[in-house]
Structure formats: structure tokens, C-alpha cells
Amino acid sequence: MQLKNVIDSPCGLRFMLDELELQSGFARRWLLDSPMMTSGEEIMASYDILRRFCDFIAQVEKIHIDTLLFKLQGLKDIRTTIRNLSQNAVLDDIELFEVKHLAILATDVAKILNQHGMDGVVEIPALDKVIAILDPDGMKIATFYIYDSYCAQLKDLRNQMRQHPDQQDDLLLQASDLEEGVRKDLSVQLHPWANAIEQAQIALAQIDVFLAKAMQMKQMGLSFPILSSDGTSQYVSMFNPQVKETLAAHGREFQPVDITFGMRPTLITGANMGGKTVVLKTLTMCQLLFQFGFGIPAASARIAVKDEVYFCIGDEQSVEKGLSSFAAEMKNIDAVIKASRENKKLLALIDEPARTTNPTEGTALVSALLKVLTGSGMSLVMTTHYDIEPGEARCLRVKGFENGEMDYQLVEVQDGEVPHEALNIAQSLGIDNEWISMARNLLEASPQS
């Protein structure tokens, strides 16, 4: 699975990518194409590199960082050219220019990084030989043409052109044969370097991405996670950067949440507007951020690696595709159940399953779902408004409405009994009094209460 497959997940991952200050379009494409890491070692190695880049931007003077960022803006996607080169094609002037441009860029970037003790953090192949081939006069500027010094005869012809503009067409024709010969020769010389050039291009994209991630960590106050080896994940003061930003724009603060989950299924209950969905979205996002090597929006985080991450939420996109919301949801959850029978490490986050059907069948469906998934070894976090028997599940509850204010903290409770606060909350929203009091009367008259 690549980042581009999950970028539009309803968990809001796109916000993090949109906020990432990448310098080149190529780095963005490379990042979107990168696969989700599923090995803890690989993830931690990537964080080690990111840590180096965080130190780099914290310690190095801004002017050097700006120079580096400016250089990286010049990174272009020349994969077609590299492919042509590796397939023994004769490169044209524009392609030769692209190769030279990239080689000089890679050398410049490596130089800046090396000057600040970053040599080898991201391996950039040395391309001095490539530059030498394309810079016969040793000018060290990233421009290119078939230089006079490649061929004495060519030089003569060009001088003649300047002296006899009337014979230009003839001379150009003769020169073009010679130029083609030079291009052939250059392409042959460059061919063995195709792989190194490709590596350099990827290395530059990686550097762009690491720098952007490091800047994002600083800007959003993200943290480095610890790898959890026991299958449980623990977040302290987790926050959702997008919601936090929206709230800040309205002069309000995001209340961070602590949560631990993992081996046993976790059931979250709580009042409406208690932030349950935001918790699930953020957990999903954090898991993906972790496995794509981004900073984590929490004061601290210990995260277990998963093979697959499922996030099931009443998904409006499916509704747009013509599925009813119930059908869309059932199919999504069905996929989780099927996956749970394979031998994989899974994380599933399911938001209010069966919410759109009647409470009697809904409660039955959710209770059964919990039973089916319990013992499958997956990490499950599920929210619900239905009163269900928790069984082995751990129950968390949003603290809820206290003294006219919502407390978004999660507290562990012994059973899954759901709070009955909907009417109070509706009342606090200033909803029509006739409606709410009538509902209250009906509740009091009903045999259940």
C-alpha cells in the first residue's frame, strides 16, 4: 500500500501532507508513491534519519537551510531521461542538460549537508564524473550545449557560421551531423552512470521529504514515537492538528487525550459531541503517520506496527457512489472481519457501527461484531451509543458534560453502559424547547426508564 492509496482516508491524513512544505513536485510524487513501512526496524531507522534532520534545522544557521531549500526547488522529475539513458538511447540536448543539472544539484546539496556533519545520513552517489563529462570546460554552471571543446571540427564550423551567415543553413547541416556524433559519444559515456543518477534523484527527493517532515514537527509540535513490541499502543496528550488549528482560529483550545489500547478490544462510549470520532480519526492518522515516518501529534507515543489499518466510518463518499450508508458500512466492516481471519497484524478503528439502523438490531449487530473480533488478535477500537455487553473488551468513556462544559478526556469504566446525556446536550445547544421537553416526558413515561 502506498501513501497515495490512503491519503484521502477520512481520517484526515491529507491535511498533514498539505501542510508539508516540500520544495519540489518530484519529492511529492515520490512520497505519494512510497510504500507503507511494516517493519519496526525500517520505521525506526527512518525516524533516526528524521532526528538528524531535526537537529540539522535546529542547529544550522537559517541561511544555510534556506540555500538548501532553494536548491531543492530545482529538483526535476527526469525519470524518462534516466530510462532512456539506461536503455542505451542517444540523449538529446535537453536530456543531457537535465542530467547535468541533476548532477550539479546533487553535488551542491551533498556539499551543504557534508559541511554540517550530515555526510552519509542520506547517501547521495558522487556524480563528479558525470559533471566532468558534461562540463568539458570546467565552468561548473548548470547550462548545456554541445560545447566547441568536444570537437575541433565543430568549433571550426561554428566560427564559419559567424563569419558567413549566408552559408548558415549548409554549415548547420554539417554541424548537426557532428553534434549527433558527440551526443552518441556522451550517451555512451554516461550509460554506466544511469543507476547512480537515478539514486541521486531519489536521494534528493528523500532529503526534501525529511527536511519537510522535520520542519513540520517543529511547527506543529509533533514528537518522535517509541516502537511498541507488545502489540499495544499508548498516546499521551494526543491531539488532532487540523482540529487544533480550526479551534485556534476561533480562539479555542484543543483538549489533548490520553489513550492506551491494543491486545484487548477497546470500546469507547460517551455523550454526543464528546469527541469520540475525532479520537478515532486521530488514532488512525497517527498509525499511518507512524508507518510513513512522520512526526506524531502527541506529547509522547508508543506505537505498535501493523500490517494493515482499517478505518470504518459512515463514509459519505460511498453514499455518493450510490450505496446506502448502511450497505457501505456493512461492506467496510465485512472487509475487517475477512482480514481478521488471515494471519496479519491488524488495527481496526470502527466508528459507531450500525448506527443507521434500528437500535434493537443495531445493538445485536454491534454485540456480535465485538464477539467475532475478540480473540482474533487484532487491535480494535470501536465507538458506540448502543448498550452492549463488553465481554473481554476494555471500556473507555468520554468524561462528558460537566458544569456546562465538555470534558473530552477518556476514563476507564467497568461496563459499557452508555451515558444518557443527549437531551441535556441538545438543551445546552438551545434546541427548540417544546421538542426537547416532549422527548423528556416520553422518556419518563416509557417502561424502560
Add this chain to the structure above:
Amino acid sequence: MLPFIDEIMRYDSLSIVGLEKNTGKTECLKYVLDRLPVRQKRMAVTSIGIDGETVDQVTRTQKPEIVLREGMFFGTSEMHYRQRRLVSELIDVSDENTSLGRVVTAKALTTGKILLSGPSSATSLKRWMTEMRRLHIDLVIIDGALSRMSSASPAVSQSMILATGAAYSANLSTLVSKTTHVVDLVNLELTDEYNIHRFLPIERGVWFIDGDGDLHSLEAMSSLSKDIRFEGMDDCKTLYVAGALVDGFLEKVRKNKSLKQVELVVRDFTKIFVSPQQFRLFLKSGGRIRVMQKSKLIAVTVNPTSPSGYVLDSDTLCNRLSEAIQLPVYDLLKNNEN
């Protein structure tokens, strides 16, 4: 050599715009490129085409090749770069794709021919020009496309040359009056600094300043809105139209008694789409139109021959037009022969 060459050197950018196909825009570009002192200044030339097509969409004729002199910089498409007939050094390849490939910037190392097809929109043209400034180019010349006045927008280029001729109208009087109208628009005076400062960031809608100097929106999307009402504007001195200015709106302003002698401000002349009649009536009734950005009209050139073969008398045309617009008018072909 005609005197306007010296004047061109005073600006950092020049666009050459033809009022119609075959009005001699390319002749004018060639004339300018042949005579500019390439050793004194770093110059770059490009073209803004309708997505850079090789064949002109209107006349189906091949786009002309331009002769560049050694030392000139140029921007063209990848495809036309590959077809170049000169030796040149590649400086940059842009990320932006046109139908003929990316825009390539290079420097001519010998004199020779090139097909010009540059950035495909005013925005990307601006970006290209910024890049030229980074390369310390002193003067950028833009071959403006037919019906693409935006390339002559003062937001893009500081100065312009207008090419007109029998192809625009074969009737001498009509040609003179139609050309004069365009020249009048180009030469509209700037509004005062304070207005520019206030209006420049506003990119849409219709606005007015009341007697107390307060700015109000007319709650209209543009001057095209049918339901624009001028109410409570008795003390209005200044009206600002952020987008296009059209006939209907101008007429409404003129017929509104409380808006006599109002100053109507538009961004620049490329935003004005009013007929010569409405324009004149508006000025006669005491109204004024001012712009926030203005480019210097350096010269008007004429081609007295229409594509259908009809030929106007060159001297009469030059004199009549020059008298009407109070600017020198040149027939470059004729001048070339002498």
C-alpha cells in the same frame, strides 16, 4: 533607424501586439530584434501563443521563424527548440507543460532562426519573466498573440508597440477610429496613488468610495451583473470595477444623475470591453476612466496591405493616424525599403 528603438531601451519589458492577423506584428518584432544593441544589454524574447500552436489557429499559416542574434536569450517550447537553426546554450527547462512540451530557456551562441512559442498563459509568462530577471536580463520582449491582449497587460510588460493595418479594417476612416479607440484605452491616465493602494488587493466586485472617503461594496459580482443598483450614492466620487468593464454598466453610470463626473477606476486597459461609442459618450457626459497600472505605448506601426490584397496609401494612413493619436506612426516595410 527609427527613433523608438532608443525608447524601448528605457523599459525592462516590451510587448508587441497586433490588432489583427497580418497587421505586421512579426515584421515589427523582426525590425526591433534586428536593431536592438545586443552587446549593450541582455535581452530575452518569447512568444505567448494559444497553447503555442505551430500553425496559426485563425489563418492556418505557419508561424514565422524569427532571426535571433548571438547573445540573445529566448524562451520557446521543447518541440521548437529541437527544430532550432542556430547554436544555443540551454539554461533552463520549466516544469510547465504546453501542448508542444515544456518551455525551454536558452541563449543564442550564433545568429540563426528559431520558432517562438513560449509560456501559454499570462501567469506562466509572468513566472518566466521573473526567471529572466534572476538571469539579469535587462529587457524582455514578448511576441503577443492575436486576441491575447493580456500579454500586453501592464501587469506583465512596461511598454508596448501596437501593430495595426488594412487587415484590421480596409476603410481608412474606420481603421483610424478603431485604432484610435485602442490607443485611447492604452493611454488612459493613472488614478491617484491612494486609490491604487486601496483597490489593488481587491480582485472582484464593484466598489465605490462615498463622500466621507469610506469604501463600500456594491454587492455585485462584476460589472456584468444585471441587477446593479446605484442607491445611496449621491456623494460618490469614485467607482472601482475590479473585473471587466462592459457597455451596459458604463451606460448605467452615465445615465445616473448622481454619478455625474464620477471617476471610474479599472485595473488596466485590458479589462475594458466597451464600444467606442459608449466610451466617447461617457467622457462627453463628464465621466472619467482611470487605470491602476499603465504601460507606455511606444509606437504604432501599420501595414497598409490587407491579406485580400487591398492596399491603403501608406503616407495618408500614417499621417491620419498620427494626427488622431498624437503619436508617431510607422510603416516598417516602407521604411525598410528606403
